[in-house]
Amino acid sequence: MLNIFQRNRVIILKAPLTGEVIRLRDVPDQAFSQKMIGDGIAIKPTNPYLVSPVKGEIIKVFPSNHALGIKTGEGLEILLHLGIDSVELKGKGFEALIKEGQRVKPGERLVKIDWDLIDGEIASTISPIVITNMEMVGGIKLLTDGSVQSGDDLLAVTIDLPRDNFDKLKD
Amino acid sequence: MMVRKEAIIKNKTGLHARPAARFVQLTKKYQSELKIICDDREVNAKSIMGVLSIGAVKGKKIILVADGKDEKEAVAEMVQFIEDELSAIDQDNLAKE
Numbered sequence: 001m002l003n004i005f006q007r008n009r010v011i012i013l014k015a016p017l018t019g020e021v022i023r024l025r026d027v028p029d030q031a032f033s034q035k036m037i038g039d040g041i042a043i044k045p046t047n048p049y050l051v052s053p054v055k056g057e058i059i060k061v062f063p064s065n066h067a068l069g070i071k072t073g074e075g076l077e078i079l080l081h082l083g084i085d086s087v088e089l090k091g092k093g094f095e096a097l098i099k100e101g102q103r104v105k106p107g108e109r110l111v112k113i114d115w116d117l118i119d120g121e122i123a124s125t126i127s128p129i130v131i132t133n134m135e136m137v138g139g140i141k142l143l144t145d146g147s148v149q150s151g152d153d154l155l156a157v158t159i160d161l162p163r164d165n166f167d168k169l170k171d
Numbered sequence: 172m173m174v175r176k177e178a179i180i181k182n183k184t185g186l187h188a189r190p191a192a193r194f195v196q197l198t199k200k201y202q203s204e205l206k207i208i209c210d211d212r213e214v215n216a217k218s219i220m221g222v223l224s225i226g227a228v229k230g231k232k233i234i235l236v237a238d239g240k241d242e243k244e245a246v247a248e249m250v251q252f253i254e255d256e257l258s259a260i261d262q263d264n265l266a267k268e
Contacts, residue, residue: 029188036192037219063210063226077220087187087228132220 008138011072013054013129013155014106015148016080018047022126029084032128037079039140040130041155043148050080050111051150052104053129062087065094065111069132070104074159077133082113085123093118107151129154136160174246175236178253182260186227186253190260195219197252203239205249216249 022042027033032042052070059077060069066086070078082094095112098104115125131137138158148154184190198205198216205216209231214221216235227233233253237245 031188031192036189037223060220060224062224067223069220069224079220079223087185087226132218 007161009074009159009161011054011074011076011157011159012143012153013078013157014051015043015144015150015152015154016051016053016110016129017043017045017049017127018148018150019043019045020147021142021145021154024128024130027084027126027128028124029128032081032084032130035130037128038130038132038134039137040078040128041142042126042128044124044126045113045115047150048113048115049109049150050082050113050127052106052108052110053078053080053154055105056103058098058100058102058104058110061096061098061100064089064091065096066091068096068098068110074161075133075136076131076157076159079128079130079132080110081128081130082111083118083122083125083127086118089118089121092121131157172242173236173238174242175234176246176250177232177234178250180227180229180231180233180253180257182257183229184257184260185229185231186222186225186233186257188223190257191219191222193256193260194249194252195222197248198245201237201239201241201245203237203242203245205245206236208234208236 027042056070056072059071067081093114141156143153207216209225235249
C-alpha cells in the first residue's frame with residue numbers, strides 16, 4: 001500500500017575527508033558507536049579540509065566550528081563532526097569557510113582544520129559522518145573500504161520520499 | 172499558553188554527544204512544540220542536530236520552552252534532566268574509564 005504514496009531515492013554521499021574509513025562501532029565515543037545520534041560512517045583524516053558530501057544547505061555551524069549540519073533537497077540531515085571531544089577545544093584549530101544558510105555543492109570546502117595543532121589535545125581525530133534523521137532512511141550502504149580520497153563515493157543512502165516531494169525532485 | 176523556564180548546565184560535558192542523545196529521546200515523547208534558547212540561538216529540542224548545535228557547555232544558561240497540550244510536564248522533565256540527570260551521566264562515564 002505504501003508504495004502508492006512513496007518512492008525510493010538513493011543519495012550518494014561523497015567522502016568529506018581523505019583518510020581511513022572507520023566503522024561507527026569503532027569510534028571511541030558511545031554517542032556515535034552506539035548510533036545514538038544516527039547511523040553512518042567515520043574517517044580518520046589525513047588532509048586539512050572538510051568538504052561537502054552532498055548538494056545541500058548548511059543548516060547548522062556549531063559555535064566552536066568543530067561540527068556542522070547539512071540538509072539535502074530531499075530533507076536528509078547529515079552531521080559532520082570533526083574529531084572526538086573536540087567541543088572542548090572551543091574552536092581552536094577549526095576555521096569555518098561557510099556560513100549557516102549557505103548552499104553548497106559536493107566537494108566544496110567547508111572547514112579548514114589544523115590537525116597537527118589539536119592532535120593530542122582531543123580523544124581522537126576520527127570524524128563521524130552521520131544521518132541524524134534516520135526516520136526517513138530505508139538503508140545505508142558503504143561504497144568503499146580501507147581508505148578514501150576526499151570526493152570519492154562513500155555511502156549510498158536510500159530514502160523514502162512522499163510522492164509530492166518526489167514529483168518535485170525527479171527532474 | 173506557553174511555558175518557559177531557565178536551567179544552568181552544570182556537568183562537564185555539557186549538553187553534547189551522549190547527554191544530547193538522551194535528552195532528545197526524552198523530548199520526542201511529548202506532543203508540544205519544544206525549544207531550547209541558548210545565547211542568541213533557538214533550536215528544536217526534539218532534533219539531535221539542533222540540540223548538539225547550540226554548544227551548551229558547562230556554566231551556560233539555557234531557556235527551555237514548551238507550547239502545547241503537555242507543555243508543563245515537558246518543561247518540568249527537561250529542567251529535571253538538565254539539573255539532575257546530566258551530572259549522573261558524567262559520573263557514569265567516569266566510572267567506565
